[in-house]
Every structure is written in structure tokens, then in C-alpha cells.
Amino acid sequence: MTKQAILCVDDEEIILNSLEMQLKEELGEKYIYEFAESAEDAFEIIEELDEEHIEILVIVSDWLMPGIKGDEFLIQVHQKFPRIVTILLTGQADEEAVERVKHEANLHKCIYKPWKTSELIGAIKSGLASL
Numbered sequence: 001m002t003k004q005a006i007l008c009v010d011d012e013e014i015i016l017n018s019l020e021m022q023l024k025e026e027l028g029e030k031y032i033y034e035f036a037e038s039a040e041d042a043f044e045i046i047e048e049l050d051e052e053h054i055e056i057l058v059i060v061s062d063w064l065m066p067g068i069k070g071d072e073f074l075i076q077v078h079q080k081f082p083r084i085v086t087i088l089l090t091g092q093a094d095e096e097a098v099e100r101v102k103h104e105a106n107l108h109k110c111i112y113k114p115w116k117t118s119e120l121i122g123a124i125k126s127g128l129a130s131l
Helices: 013-027 039-051 070-080 095-104 117-129
Strands: 004-009 032-036 055-061 085-090 109-112
Touching (some): 039 055, 055 070, 055 117
Parallel strands (some): 004 055
């Protein structure tokens, strides 16, 4: 069976720690969970997982990050891996950025911080069900 992963990208470590706890509590050990503090780090993780034949199913990304913003990151990922479900988790994304990701990266859901665990997990589960 192919190993499967969920990748979370946010420049705030406290957010990543929170996501890790929520994902493991709600989804258990069925998936590999990876975390990156920037789009650049996320691209490295994506390459490593791809080389190891680990399929990334979902990417949850912040929008406002240093370097590449979340919308641009998700669009670039979608161009190479169009099957990955993309979720924007943000407190500050402008509507133009959200619309751009919807059209150019098939954005599954935009969730605003502070988020409810049930909303995030529901979005991930519905994204997984669409695969």
C-alpha cells in the first residue's frame, strides 16, 4: 500500500504544533504528517516525499508567509501535482488571492483563523473523499 501524507505550511511554529495535535487526534496514524515553516521548505519536503513514492493527498497552507505567499505556493504545487487537495488556512488573505487559488489551483476550501477543529478536519475529510 502506498504511504500517504498531509502537508501543513505556516510560518508560525505554534500554528504548526496545533495542526499536528489536531490532525493526529482526529485522523490518527493513517497518514504521514509533514510540516514546513515556509513555501521553500515545503517544496523540499514535496520533492523528498515524491522521491520516496509517498503520495501527498492534502496541503493546508497559510497565505501570509515570508518569501512566497500561500496562493502562489499552492498554484505552483497544483501545476506539478494537480491531484493534491489544497486548503488555505489564513487570517489575512485578500479576496483576490483566494479567487486566484480557486481558479488556478482548484482550491478545495479557504478557512479563516482562528479556525474550528471540526471545520478544518471536515474540509480535509471532504477533500480526501473527492480523490
